[in-house]
Amino acid sequence: MSEKRRPTLEDVAEAAGVSRATVSRVINGVRNVDPKLHEIVWQAVDATGYVPNRAARSLVTRRSGTVALVVSDAVSHDDDPFMRRFFADPFFGRIVGGVMSVLRPKGVQLALQIVGTQEARTRLVGDLGQGQADGAVVLSLHPDDTLPQQLCDAGIAAALVGRPAQPVPISYVDLANDAGGALAAEHLLGRGCTRLGMITGPAHVPASQDRLTGFRQALARHGHAWFPIAEGGFTYESGESAMLALMAEHPGLDGVFVANDLMAQGALMALRTRNVRVPDEVAVVGFDDSSAALDARPQLTTVRHPLEDMAAETTRLVLARIDDPSLRVESVIFDPKLVVRQSA
Amino acid sequence: MSEKRRPTLEDVAEAAGVSRATVSRVINGVRNVDPKLHEIVWQAVDATGYVPNRAARSLVTRRSGTVALVVSDAVSHDDDPFMRRFFADPFFGRIVGGVMSVLRPKGVQLALQIVGTQEARTRLVGDLGQGQADGAVVLSLHPDDTLPQQLCDAGIAAALVGRPAQPVPISYVDLANDAGGALAAEHLLGRGCTRLGMITGPAHVPASQDRLTGFRQALARHGHAWFPIAEGGFTYESGESAMLALMAEHPGLDGVFVANDLMAQGALMALRTRNVRVPDEVAVVGFDDSSAALDARPQLTTVRHPLEDMAAETTRLVLARIDDPSLRVESVIFDPKLVVRQSA
C-alpha cells in the first residue's frame, strides 16, 4: 500500500538505543525490564509509528491471532429457507456485536465462516487444525450437526452459543430457556389468564424443548395439569397457522405463549384476522425480544434473550481455552428477563 | 493443536526428491516446471498432507490473504436503531454469502469489521494500511460516512456495495435503482392503476432517491405529471404511518410503490387497518425481495435486489485491485427484476 517501508522492531530499537530483544520484551509486557527503558522504548514506538507485524509474530508463536465465528447449518446457505430466517433475525448481528466486544480490545481478528455442507465442515476443521484460526465461536443451527463433535475430536479450542443438540464434551453458553418459559407462564397467570395455550418451536431444537418444559412446569405448579400445544417452525407463517389451529380447537383460550417473536408476530396476525382483541381477549407472550417484538401490533410482551452478553461470554471461553488448552469443558447459563409491552 | 509438527515445504521436497524451491514453484503454479516433476510433487503433497503456512507466506509476500468486510455506520452499533434494522434485514447475510462465494475458492479469509465511531474508522484505516487485510468490501450505511474518502486517501484496495453517498473516487457496485422504480411504475400502470402514490425512503439515501426518480420518470412518460409522496425511514413503522398519511390525504389512490419491503409490510398493515383490500382496491409494490416480502399478507410483489451477485462482484473488484493497484476506479451496475406475487 504505502510507498515507504513499515517500521520494524529494529527501527524502534535503534531509535531507543537498545536491542531488538528488549523492544520485543517491552511490547509483549515481559517482566524483567528496566522501568526506565520501558518508557524510552514506548516513546520510540510512538515516534516511529511502529506496529507489530502479525505474520512475523504468527510465524514464531504459531498463533494466528484470529478467532473464527462459525455458522454451521445442515444444508447450504443459499437453498435453505431457515438460513434466510436465521439472518432475518437480528440474531446474527447481535452475536457479532458480542463477539467483537471482547475480541477487539485484545487485537484479535474475527474470521467469518459459514459452513452448510458436510464437506465444508470437514474442510473447516482441517483449516482450523492447521492454525487458520486459534479457536472458534460456533453457532450450530441444526440438531444433526456433526461439527461440535468434529471440533471436539480435533482438539480445537471452541465453544458454542447455545446448548449442543447432542451431548458432546464441548463448552457452551446458553440461556435458561426453561426459566424463560416459566416467566411467561407466571406473567400470563399473574394477569388473570386461566385458559392457556402454547405455540412451540421445532421439537428437535433444544431451546424450543426447554421453553416448553419451563412453561409446563410453572403451570403445573399452579395446578394447570394440561394445556393445548401447537408446533411451529420458528417462522412467521408457522406461527400464524399454529394460532389459527389453536383457536379452532380451543375457542376459549385467553393466553398464549409463543416460543419466538417471529411466530408470535404471525399469531397476532391470525388473531387480528379472527377479530380477537389482544391482550383483552387473548394475551400473547413471545420470546427473544427481537426486532419483530417491536414491529408487532400490538407490541410484544416477550422474554429477553441476552444474546450479546452470551456471545461475549462464549468468546471469553474460547480465548481462555486458547491460552490454556488443558482447561476443562465448561458451560455458562444466562437468565432471561421478561419485557412487558402491550400484548400481555 | 496437534502433537506432531506440521509438514513443511522441506518435507514435501524430501518426499518428492526435489528441492524446496521446486515444490514452492509447483504449488504456486509458476511456469517453467517439468510436467513430470509437477505430478511427482503433487503426489508428495498429498502423501505428506502438506498445507502452506499462511504466516510464513504472508511474511515474504507481504500479503495477508485476508479481505475485510467492513460495515460502517454513523454511530455505534449498540445504540443505533437503524443498525438493528440493518441486521434485521437479510441484507447482511446475503452480502456475506455473496462475498464468501468468491473468496472461498481462492482461499482468502473474510475478516469482519464493524465500525461505528469516527475513532474506529480511523483505526480501521490504519490497520488496513498496516496490512491487516489486503483489501476491503465496504458497506457504508450513512450519508455522512467519511470512510470511503479515508480509504481512498490511504490508497487501500476497496470497493463499496452501493453507490457512495458523496462523490468519492472509489469503486462500487450498485443496483439500477431508478430502473427498479420504473419497473414498479410500469407494473402498476399495466394492471390498470391510475391514481398512484409512493412511499419513499430517507431523502439522503442515494438508493432511495434513485427509486423515486425512476418511478417518477416512468410515470411522466405515461403522462402522469404528479403523484403524492410520503417519506419513510425504511422501517416497518414508518411505512405504516406513511401509508395512513397517504390514505388520509388522497383517498382515491389505487396503487402504491413503497421503497422497501419492510415499509411495504407496514403499509399493508395500515391498509388492513382501514379495511382496504389489497390488491383489489389498492395495489402495492415493494422493493428488495427480502424475507419481509414473503412474510407479508398478501405476499408482496416487489423489485428484486440481487444482493448476492452484487456482493460477489464487489469482492471481485477488490481482488482485482489487490492484484493490480494501478487499476482504475470502476463501477458495475446491476439490473433489478420484478417479482410478481399477490399484492400487485
Add this chain to the structure above:
DNA sequence: TTGTACGCGTTATCAA
C-alpha cells in the same frame, strides 16, 4: 529447468 541462498519481522534461547 532446477537448486542455492538470502531475507521477510518476530519470538525465544542462551550467554554475558
Add this chain to the structure above:
DNA sequence: TTGATAACGCGTACAA
C-alpha cells in the same frame, strides 16, 4: 537485566 543469535516456513533473485 540485556544483547547476540538462532529458528519459524516460505518466496525468489541468482547462479548453475
